[in-house]
Amino acid sequence: MSPALDLIPLAVALPLAIAAALLAASHFLPARLPDIVATLTALTVAGICAVLAVESDRHGVLTYWFGGWTPRPGVVLGIAFGVDPASALIASFAGLLFAATLVFAWGYFDEVRAHFHVIMLLFLAAMVGFCLTRDLFNLFVWFEVMSVAAFALTAYRQEMPSLAGALNFTVTNSLASFMMLGGVGLIYARAGVLDFDALGHAVARTGHDPVITGAFCLLAAALMIKAAILPFHFWLSDAHAVAPSPVSVIFSGIMVGLGLFGLAKLTFQVFAASAETRFLFHGLFMALGAATAVVGALMTRGQRHLKRMLAFSTISHMGIMLIGLAGLSATGVAGFMLYLVGHGLVKGALFMVVGVLLAACSRVDELELAGSGRDLLPAGVAMALAGLLLAGAPWGLLDAGARLVGDAGTSAAGPWIAAAILTGSALTGATVLRAAGRIFLGLGPVPDREEAASPSTEESEQSTRPLWLMMTPIVLLLALALFPGRLAAAAAPALVGRFAPVFAGHLHGFAFEPRSSTLAWVSTAIAVVVATYDLARDRLPRIAVSIIDRVTDLPYRMVNSVHSELVGDYVVWITVGLAAFSVTLAFG
Helix, strand or coil, rough: CCHHHHHCCCHHHHHHHHHHHHHHCCCCCCCCHHHHHHHHHHHHHHHHHHHHHHHHHHCCCEEEEHHHHHECEEEECHHHEEEHHHHHHEEEEEHHHHHHHHHHHHCCCHHCCCCCCHHHHHHHHHHHHHEEEEEEHHHHHHHHHHHHHHHHHHHHCCCCCHHHHHHHHHHHCCCCHHHHHHHHHHHHHHHHHCCCHHHHEEEHCCCCCCCHHHHHHHHHHHHHHHHCCCCCCCCHHHHHCCCCCHHHHHHHHHHHHHHHHHHHHHHHCCCCHHHHHHHHHHHHHHHHHHHHHHHHHHHHHHHCCCCHHHHHHHHHHHHHHHHHHHHHHHHHHHHHHHHHHHHHHHHHHHHHHHHHHHHHHCCCEEECCCCCCCCCCHHHHHHHHHHHHHCCCCCHHHHHHHHHHHHHHHHHCHHHHHHHHHHHHHHHHHHHHHHHHHHHHHHCCCCHHHHHHHCCCCCCCCCEEEEEEHHHHHHHHHHCCCCHHHHHHHHHHHHHHHCCHHHHHHCCCCCCCCCCCCCHHHHHHHHHHHHHHHHHHHCCHHHHHHHHHHHHHHHHHHHHHHCCCCCHHHHHHHHHHHHHHHHHCCCC
């Protein structure tokens, strides 16, 4: 037995206990003490989970049964945390990202004492519990705690735009909660257990069963809502546009990615033996991943509100990650793991750069910010580097993840998958590079009066924080994103192979070899060309610009027309997504 076994419950209990203590003493604590305590707590959680990742890699999956309720022959009643290297690694990454965010938000919420830190620690505990649990109902509980904390953080300012965005977020994600609970009820009615291991064996014994298939569809749809996969994605841009920038770091950096991570765990550890599940992944989910990557990229390029721009880019990259999972191979899952961590680091840094601009300039509109960032050169360098990484530049985690995802997707579905990944990477990276050039170098055409009028409300954030303090976590996150990421890739086979012997053939010969690909250079070159065109269009022949705009504007107008920002429409699209599950299975 590993000596680290007793650390498992501490990874969740510690942030919960510290949150309770901060809440009880919030009126008596010195102003900066909650920042210090919350940051150290998040770092401690990251350290605990890193130790668990190493120990589980050495000793195999670590299982902790709460209350000593270990299984008896044929009977599983207790709730357990099952720690494999992949789960512990993602939980550790969540702790690290929370620590970086809390440093960035140092002094952000002076007027509310420790309440922000309390909700953030509750949010962290829910994410760690979600990663480590191996009980389906417990997964639902942590899903709910995550959602409640996210709702509160979105509406933290208690202003009209924040409340409107939080309402859309709450309605759509509450529907996800109902669907998840329905899925839990269906599979429990058939299997009589909730433990992942026992459920996996029950699914394998049952074979073709419409009840189990229905349970998977409800659970998958709920997790796809959290992960903002087309057509369940509409809430994300509304929430990001109004949430404080430190909260957006967590939303894009880890929360939406956990939706897909939960889907991966359920697929490989519970539903691996279901032929219907594999059919949905290879068919519908692969197509949804590609469509999400392309639609998110098109919407990204049409934005001028920086937070909404980055939110749509997150949607696009979630589609790329789903492609990796839909390949149902260790290569695809390794790519997903690398991309999840790399995307979280880069997107977290980008939202922090937006926070720097809000603190310095009190604006978040790209056109209004033109030339305003000349005195913020470090932030500009960080934004340009992040844009290149999103574009697929052949450095670090995102490049390695995209290569593996592309290999898995192309093997499973054909070369059109590579085109979807190329579109998602190139257009999102180009948009960020365009914004960096306009804001920090003053490049680009001068907007006319109609264009200059901002369609968004004015925003501002705490301006008393020093630039060096805000830049420190940005530099850290981008530096980590340039690492090769062998640990994240090595953890993937454990996630795939734990309860899924049907995938054993995909595990043979898998090795992570960091190398750049032609696709990475092509994607980066396209991003630079598109960004250059956007910034230099006033110097090009008008007829050429007119033709290019007509061709490129049509796809954007088509996809933008369905983004109504009305929550009733979002619910309709959720229904359409569920119907797509049914139609696919009916004709499969």
